[in-house]
Amino acid sequence: MKIFKNYLYNTSYQLLTILLPIIITVPHVSRTLGAAGIGKYAYINSIVQEVTLVGTLEITNFAIR
Numbered sequence: 001m002k003i004f005k006n007y008l009y010n011t012s013y014q015l016l017t018i019l020l021p022i023i024i025t026v027p028h029v030s031r032t033l034g035a036a037g038i039g040k041y042a043y044i045n046s047i048v049q050e051v052t053l054v055g056t057l058e059i060t061n062f063a064i065r
Helices: 002-064
Strands: none
Touching: none
16 A cells, blocks of 8 residues: 555656646746747757757767777
8 A cells, every 4th residue: 555655646746747847837938938039949949959969979979089
């Protein structure tokens, strides 16, 4: 019984850590930035992701040497 109770607590905690930021953060950010701001953020984030990917690949090559 105790294992099942701990399982339920752990599952509820994991769900809250995933859902609570989405429920609170997404509406606030969308109201604050607006559609144009979210688009700019997405564009800049995609550029940062590309640079990070290239940097990660290069670091791996140099770390082997």
